[in-house]
Amino acid sequence: MNKQFVLVIGGPGKSGSSTIGKMLAEHFNVDRIYGGKFFREEAKKDGFSSVKDFLEEMPQDEIERLDIEVDNKLREYAKRGSVLIESKTFAAIATIENIPCSSKIWLDADLNVRVERAVKKEQIENPIYRSIRRFQIRRELVNRYKIDKQRYKKLYGIDYENPKKYNDLVIDNSKQSPEETFNLIVNFLKDAGIKKE
Numbered sequence: 039m040n041k042q043f044v045l046v047i048g049g050p051g052k053s054g055s056s057t058i059g060k061m062l063a064e065h066f067n068v069d070r071i072y073g074g075k076f077f078r079e080e081a082k083k084d085g086f087s088s089v090k091d092f093l094e095e096m097p098q099d100e101i102e103r104l105d106i107e108v109d110n111k112l113r114e115y116a117k118r119g120s121v122l123i124e125s126k127t128f129a130a131i132a133t134i135e136n137i138p139c140s141s142k143i144w145l146d147a148d149l150n151v152r153v154e155r156a157v158k159k160e161q162i163e164n165p166i167y168r169s170i171r172r173f174q175i176r177r178e179l180v181n182r183y184k185i186d187k188q189r190y191k192k193l194y195g196i197d198y199e200n201p202k203k204y205n206d207l208v209i210d211n212s213k214q215s216p217e218e219t220f221n222l223i224v225n226f227l228k229d230a231g232i233k234k235e
Contacts, residue, residue, distance in 0.1 A: 052152035
């Protein structure tokens with residue numbers, strides 16, 4: 039793959055950005071760098087079992103420091119090229135800082151769809167527990183979106199509710215399978231002159 043190839047994909051929790059990011063990285067034969075991976079590593083290092091707990095327990099200034107550190111790493115990967123970067127913020131950062139990218143893509147889905155995806159992934163058999171988890175996951179996704187929106191606005195001035203401002207393609211994949219979303223993106227990229235070598 040072209041060394042200048044930098045594809046950015048992002049989206050809110052359970053939007054499918056990880057699934058599609060993996061598919062695209064494999065298709066284009068490039069490394070996939072996942073911003074959340076750095077948070078998971080830090081959470082584990084600090085003794086937390088989940089990123090959610092880490093984000094809730096750590097002081098805000100520590101999380102902001104880590105955000106900046108992670109985004110600096112992503113900038114370095116973008117400079118090297120031949121990479122897919124999965125991040126909620128990097129498309130906006132790249133736009134604001136004029137970092138060259140082959141394309142920037144944002145995935146989204148209706149909140150109810152994202153909740154159902156998360157519940158399905160957990161494979162909960164008990165209908166009562168499934169209903170409880172549905173409620174908990176909805177609350178977690180809403181809270182996480184609100185926190186992310188505030189944090190990214192404070193750190194970078196990002197208008198998190200307006201992904202069209204920073205991305206070449208914004209897809210609501212509420213009614214699409216991962217394969218349909220993947221094909222839509224590949225065709226979009228092909229039309230833009232970006233194709234598998």
